[in-house]
Amino acid sequence: MPTRSEITYFGAGPALLPTDVLEKAAEALVDYQGTGLGIAEHSHRSALAANIINEAKADLANYLDIPDDYEVLFMQAGGSGEFSATVYNLVGAWVTRKQQEALKQVGDDEAKVAELLQKQVATELKLDYLVTGSWSLKAYQEACRLLGSEHVNLATDARTINDKKFGKIPEESTWKLSKDAAMVYYCDNETVDGVEFPKFPDVLAPRADGSGPIVVADMSSNILSRRIPVKNYHVIFFGAQKNLGSTGVTVAIVKKNLLPPVCPQPSPTLLRKLGLPIGPIVLSYETIAKNNSLYNTLSIFDVYIAGQVLKKLLATYSDKVDGQQAVSNKKAEIIYGALESRPDVFKLVTEKPFRSRMNICFRVVKTNDMDVDEKNFLELAKGQGLEGLKGHRSVGGIRASNYNSIPLEGAQKLAEFILTFAGH
Template identity: 75%
Template sequence: MPSREEITYFGAGPALLPTEVLKTAAASLVDYNNTGLGLAEHSHRSELATGILNTTKDDLAKYLDVPNDYEILFMQGGGSGEFSATVYNMVNVWVERRKQKILKELGVEESKIPENDLVQQLQKAVDEELKIDYVVTGSWSLKASQEAARLVGAEHVNVVADARKINDGKFGKIPEESSWKLSKNPAMVYYCDNETVDGVEFPGFPKILEPNGDDSPLVVADMSSNILSRRIPIKNYSLIFFGAQKNLGSTGITVVIIKKNLLPPVVGTPAPTLLRKLGLPIGPIVLSYETIAKNNSLYNTLSIFDVYIAGQVLKSLLATFTDKVDGQQAVADKKAQLIYAALDAHPESFKVVPAKDARSRMNICFRVTHLESVDESEKLFLKGAVEKGLTGLKGHRSVGGIRASNYNSIPLTGAEKLAAFIEEFAKTPK
């Protein structure tokens, strides 16, 4: 059996973790700081746990340069949970702001207007104006849009752009921004910055969504698979979320970075009775950003052990890169360039799936066309890769092919080994 040092794991998630982080975490799982208890056994409400949580938040803010007017929340439920949470919370914000606009137009305080009159006007606004915008560029943004339609109704969901319409029914491109059909004052504009299944990554923040004063859209992004790998213009976003299990840590926690002006006391939360009258869904309290923020992410039992692992990953990154995320971005870009260059050098043996201007640095998706049969080619490729200690390369079950997930924990030497094997495989007799 191969040792840990002999393999490079390119799995898409749960992903490879730094060995030193795992060794530290393993010791802490048995006895944390000579307390006689393992970290997973300590109360999440203990001073020890709070210290770990706050330190991890501070280090994440330091590494990504998170502005002071943003709050960092640790939650559970993964990215899929956030598909729902973003809808619940952002629709709440939209309803509250729309209510305040109605009151301002009427020139009255809420206590001075008959409740039925206010509900009637709000209902009209919900029916005619409420929209949630989705840019669909892959499997995950598609699922997010479908969850929104399930929760609030398809009539309130606007697909701004669907990449399949410009790519023969398949994902692999990002539609030109000039073709996007944005709603007027949507509850949010949602996109997935990096699609793990389809190997598509936005090259940068969409220009069409850049802040433009009071009319700036509320932009929400899923960054589960490329967070910590490049600099983010956080000020352009209202909310960013990401599961930990790609670049940050182990499965079990999800991080939300949210602008504080979307939380009380800046903006209120509609009463459940009002939402029921409007026919809008009421989210579970564990998905309420207000509740999680008020309780410093400790409303319910948070996995402090998983927070600790994330914290150790961040400490390792901060120690490695004095220029923080910019240093990691340079490495991530170099690794991706090495692998793509090897693939592009042999078009007769390999076909990169997404368009060149939409290629992900994190999830490199390609087909092997070395033999007449693609299936046989890919079986041969995967078998040879495993023999070289290159594992986890099989593509997602929904699309097949090969997928090399080039997350931060993949060392430069790992990318070099894969590039060398691609070169070697292309030269094998057909």
């Protein structure tokens, strides 16, 4: 059996973690800081647990330069849970804003306010989705399930410009954005399809007066790998299991103007009158923020691992995320360069301007039998200690997930294997 040092794991998630972080976590799991108890055994209500959460929040804010007017939440239910959480919370925020406007317009007559809100929900409530891959499609479908398709606007669908397949991002000028949408959602990096937004979309940028679209982004698979303009977003969420840590925790970075006292969530009674869904309390940003991520039992062990990854990143890169970005770009350049040098053997799935640095997707076309070619590629790669390269079951092919924990040497080893395979 191979040892850990002999394997470079390119799996899409759960992903590779730094060995020294795992070793430290293993010790903490048995006895945390000489307490005689493992970290998973300590109460999530303890001062010890609160300190782990607060340190992780502070280190994340430091690494990404998160402004003070944002709250960092540790949640559960993964990215799929956030598909629902964003709907519940952002629709609630929209209702609160409309309610505040209605109070100014018709006074504090509850019946008149409710009547006006019912008309606005029926005619104005929209959530916009930019569908550029499998995960944004799932988010869009979840919004339709929760709200009804009449309230969900498919602002763009990348399949319409790419022969019904994902692999490109439509021009911003073609996006059909709603007026005053409760949110505009997009997935910054599509793990399955290897599509990454090259930068923040210009059309979604905040205006000079501070107004503009309410932008929500899923960054589950490229967070911590490049600098992002946090101030342009109202919500950024990501599962820990790609670049941050192990499965079990999800992070939401939420602008505080979506939280009390500026924007308290509407009452369940009002939402029922409006015919809108009431979300589970464990998905309420307001509730999680109020309780410092400890409304219910949080996996402190998983937060601890995330915190140790952040401490390692901060210790490694004096320029924080910019340093990691340079390495991430270099690794992607090495792998893509090897693939591009042999177009007779490898077919890249994604159009060049939108190729993900994190999830490099390609097909092997060495002979007339792609299935056999890809099976041979995977078997030979495994023999070289290169594992986790099989593409997602929904699309097939090969996928190298080039997350932060993949060392530069790992990317070089894969590139060398790619060239060797092509030469056989």
